[in-house]
Amino acid sequence: MRKKxxxxxxxxxxxxxxxxxxxxxxxxxxxxxxxxxxxxxASNVSVCAAHLGMDVYQTGKVGDDETGREFLRTLKDDGVNERYVAVKKNGTTLHTYIITAPGGKHCIFANPGDSVWALEPEELP
Structure with a gap:
């Protein structure tokens, strides 16, 4: 039996x-x-677990924007079941801009959007 x-x-x-x-x-x-x-x-852990052969289900919330649609597509492609991810109509998905430079230098700008912090239990299928 596979682990979930x-x-x-x-x-x-x-x-x-x-x-x-x-x-x-x-x-x-x-x-x-x-x-x-x-x-x-959370999704990084999910993808790694799916690649190790587990049945993985992701929960959370994304917007119905291009970023959210692409995120859900990549989850599915990586073997993670995305059916428990809520999608906010006209919402903005959490996304970051990570700027890297040689020597390990980097900085991160985060746009929290309006979806990830607004997940309500009744939104989950």
Whole structure:
């Protein structure tokens, strides 16, 4: 019998911007590459558990925006059951902008949106 996991916690999309350096005050830096990756501590655990062969169910809340739709698609592609994730109509999904530079330097800007902190128990299927 396969083990089951129900995960509730931070679910987000990360927009990772790789740069040659972090910008100085009132300055700028050039982006060498950028990519959108699913993230958030709870969903990261969910994906790892699914890859280890567990039956994983994710709970939480996203907006019905492009970011939320992409997040749900990636969860499903990674083998996580997303049916318990609530979707807020006209909502904004939690997302971050992670700027990285050589030597492990980075900074993170977080947009909490209006969905992740507003999950009510009655919203869960």
């Amino acid at each position: 996991l129900l995960s509730l916690g931070a679910i987000a999309m990360d927009i990772v911007l790789n740069s040659h350096d972090l910008p100085k005050d009132d300055g700028f830096a050039l982006i060498q590459s950028e990519k959108m990756l699913p993230g958030g501590s």
